[in-house]
Amino acid sequence: xxxxxxxxxxxxxxxxxxxxxxxxxxxxxxxxxxxxxxxxxxxxxxxxxxxxxxxxxxxxxxxxxxxxxxxxxxxxxxxxxxxxxxxxxxxxxxxxxxxxxxxxxxxxxxxxxxxxxxxxxxxxxxxxxxxxxxxxxxxxxxxxxxxxxxxxxxxxxxxxxxxxxxxxxxxxxxxxxxxxxxxxxxxxxxxxxxxxxxxxxxxxxxxxxxxxxxxxxxxxxxxxxxxxxxxxxxxxxxxxxxxxxxxxxxxxxxxxxxxxxxxxxxxxxxxxxxxxxxxxxxxxxxxxxxxxxxxxxxxxxxxxxxxxxxxxxxxxxxxxxxxxxxxxxxxxxxxxxxxxxxxxxxxxxxxxxxxxxxxxxxxxxxxxxxxxxxxxxxxxxxxxxxxxxxxxxxxxxxxxxxxxxxxxxxxxxxxxxxxxxxxxxx
Ligand code: PMT
Numbered sequence: 149x150x151x152x153x154x155x156x157x158x159x160x161x162x163x164x165x166x167x168x169x170x171x172x173x174x175x176x177x178x179x180x181x182x183x184x185x186x187x188x189x190x191x192x193x194x195x196x197x198x199x200x201x202x203x204x205x206x207x208x209x210x211x212x213x214x215x216x217x218x219x220x221x222x223x224x225x226x227x228x229x230x231x232x233x234x235x236x237x238x239x240x241x242x243x244x245x246x247x248x249x250x251x252x253x254x255x256x257x258x259x260x261x262x263x264x265x266x267x268x269x270x271x272x273x274x275x276x277x278x279x280x281x282x283x284x285x286x287x288x289x290x291x292x293x294x295x296x297x298x299x300x301x302x303x304x305x306x307x308x309x310x311x312x313x314x315x316x317x318x319x320x321x322x323x324x325x326x327x328x329x330x331x332x333x334x335x336x337x338x339x340x341x342x343x344x345x346x347x348x349x350x351x352x353x354x355x356x357x358x359x360x361x362x363x364x365x366x367x368x369x370x371x372x373x374x375x376x377x378x379x380x381x382x383x384x385x386x387x388x389x390x391x392x393x394x395x396x397x398x399x400x401x402x403x404x405x406x407x408x409x410x411x412x413x414x415x416x417x418x419x420x421x422x423x424x425x426x427x428x429x430x431x432x433x434x435x436x437x438x439x440x441x442x443x444x445x446x447x448x449x450x451x452x453x454x455x456x457x458x459x460x461x462x463x464x465x466x467x468x469x470x471x472x473x474x475x476x477x478x479x480x481x482x483x484x485x486x487x488x489x490x491x492x493x494x495x496x497x498x499x500x501x502x503x504x505x506x507x508x509x510x511x512x513x514x515x516x517x518x519x520x521x522x523x524x525x526x527x528x529x530x531x532x533x534x535x536x537x538x539x540x541x542x543x544x545x546x547x548x549x550x551x552x553x554x555x556x557x558x559x560x561x562x563x564x565x566x567x568x569x570x571x572x573x574x
Contacts, residue, residue, distance in 0.1 A: 154372075154537065155328060157182045158227060160236035160256040161201065162243035163191020165308040166274035166317035170196060173237055174204045176324035178394055179331050181376045185210065187227065187256045189243065206394035213255040224255055228262035233327055236260070237300075238274030238317045241285050247271070247297075248288035270298040272323050277304075277313030300326055334378035335548035341379040342418035342468065343371050344411060344425035344457065346386030349402045352449065353436035360426045361510040364388030366473070366536050367424035371396045373540035374420075377548070382418070384410045386425055404428050404454040415461050418468040420551055423458040423493075426475060426510070430454060462492040469551055471495045471543075473517070475510075477502045481518060481528070488520050495547065496520045515539050519546060 157177050161170045170186075177184050186201040187210045198209035210222060222230065236243060236256065243256070252258040263269055271292065279285055280302065293299055301318030324331070345367020350358040364385060371383045372393040381396045384407055392398035399414070401407045404427045415421060430451035462470045470493040474484035477500070484498030497517040501509045509515050516533035531542050 154181045154183065155232045156230055157184050157233045157235065157327070158231035158259065159184055159186045159201075159205075160234065160239075160243075160260070161186060161188045161192040161196070162236060162238060162240045162256065163189055163194060164238040164240040164243075164274045164317070165195060166238035167192050167195035169317055169320050170237060171200050171204045173235075173320035173323055174201060176320045176331065177328065178204070178206075179376065180324055180328045181332070181372070182233075182328060183394070185222070185227065185230070187211070187259060189254055189256050191240075191242075210255060213253070213258055224258040225262055227255075227259045228264070228267070231259075231263065231267055233268045233270070234260060234263055235270045235272065235300075235323065235327060237270075237272035237320075237323055239271035241273075241275045241279045241282075244271060244273060244285060244288050244292065248291040268298070268327070269296070270300055270323075270327060272300045272317050273302045273315070274317035275302075275315045276307060276309050277311055277315045280313075280315040298326075332376045332378075335544065336374055336377040336379035336420075336551070339374075339379040339419045339551060340417055340468075341371075341374040341381045341420045341422065342384070342411065342414050343367055343374070343381060343422045344384045344386075344407060344427070345371070346388040347426050348386050348404045348407055348428045348454075350404065350428045350431035350454075351402075351435045352432050353438065353440045355439050358428055358430075358432065359387075360428070362386070362388075362426035363511040364390050365511070365513065366515055366540070367422075368393065369536035369540040370422055370424060370543065373537060373544055374422075376541075377544055379420075382414050384414070384425070404431065404457065408455045408457045408460065411457050411461060415464060415468060419555070420471070420547070421458075421461045421468040422471045423461070424473050425457075427457055428454055456491065458493060459491040462494075469494050469547075469554055471497065471547060473497045473499050475499050475501045481520070484518070485520055488522060492522075494522050494550070497543065517543070519543070 161167050174184050184205045185207050186205050201209050246257045247260050252261045300323050303316040303318055304314040305316050306312050346364035347360045347362040368390050371381050374381050375395050383396050383398045385398055399410045401410050431454050433450040433452045458472045472493045474487045474496050476483045480498050480500045484496050488496035499517050513535050514533050515536050517531050519529040
């Protein structure tokens with residue numbers, strides 16, 4: 149399993165002093181791209197508050213078996229079906245006994261019991277060394293292991309009770325590494341990434357408008373991947389049906405003019421601007437105050453040019469490194485190269501859309517791009533068709549060294565990465 153796979157992980161927290169490490173485990177999993185939900189037992193709440201775990205997981209904590217869990221909106225069967233991995237950490241001696249005996253009288257035990265065979269279940273024991281060594285605990289663990297439950301740890305060392313020996317919960321990063329693999333490299337550590345995504349909505353009247361088929365998936369995938377690589381991400385989003393990735397700050401906008409305003413407010417603080425949004429080039433010259441009534445057989449709508457957001461950011465003095473996406477249906481590379489120059493961006497991703505195999509890029513789950521560089525000595529880089537998150541990862545792996553070189557060179561468009569210092573723009 150790898151962090152590329154974005155697993156849905158359910159973390160169960162039982163009552164043990166090591167529960168103070170559970171928020172760190174949640175963070176380690178989120179950093180590996182996992183979506184995390186937390187289930188707490190009543191005893192766990194004696195050691196740590198649900199609010200802490202809600203803050204790090206980005207979701208309300210699930211706590212109740214019988215009352216419909218109004219906060220999380222998920223019952224025990226839904227949670228068991230949702231999870232691809234369940235890890236109980238810490239798993240105290242009582243919790244292990246309850247799981248081994250197939251109890252279902254609290255939410256955590258019921259979820260584990262209801263988990264289907266393809267769900268990976270793991271426990272990270274944490275208890276006093278004597279309780280760990282007791283034949284009852286060892287029998288319970290053997291029972292769980294025999295059912296395919298992975299036992300992670302425990303480690304040995306000083307214990308909260310003052311004794312020394314086996315029973316310390318394995319460190320959160322080691323649990324996450326065992327379940328998901330190593331964390332992604334922090335290629336974008338300290339980077340402020342500003343990303344636009346989705347379509348714009350150019351109103352004609354209070355109920356109608358001009359828009360396009362962009363779903364936001366490519367921009368959201370870049371936001372998620374940038375976050376996974378350690379960036380702080382602001383996502384300026386047109387109207388889409390996607391949820392913001394955990395840890396990503398989203399600013400919702402409608403029209404191109406609203407998007408421009410939001411972007412220009414954020415851009416001075418950004419190190420990297422990525423324009424993925426399918427921004428309308430034109431908007432209706434007038435927005436009717438009331439719904440336009442049907443009259444003649446034909447009608448004309450006058451359109452006026454919208455501002456170019458990407459070009460505006462690229463023209464900023466000491467502005468961020470800029471990556472644009474050129475959506476083209478024909479002569480893809482030539483048209484994208486022309487936009488690279490006219491908009492004055494550092495890198496343009498040439499993106500075939502709307503024809504042949506690539507017909508479903510807008511709204512689809514996969515994409516392919518060729519990266520074209522302003523710096524003349526950098527060749528074109530073709531990235532093959534894959535799912536949008538993996539493509540986002542490859543784009544970041546390619547751009548991160550350019551960003552790092554620019555930062556070493558003093559930033560603000562005067563880098564030594566060969567992307568050039570003249571950012572006078574379009
Ligand atoms: O959202 P999905 O369904 O996942 O689809 C992804 C995508 C196909 C929309 C995306 O990968 C993509 O190609 N985005 C660019 C869409 C676009 O507007 O292309 P363009 O060639 O018209 O514009 C070139 C660049 O200028 C883009 O970075 C665009 O954001 C920017 N632009 C365009 C017009 C304008 N008024 N302001 C801009 O900033």
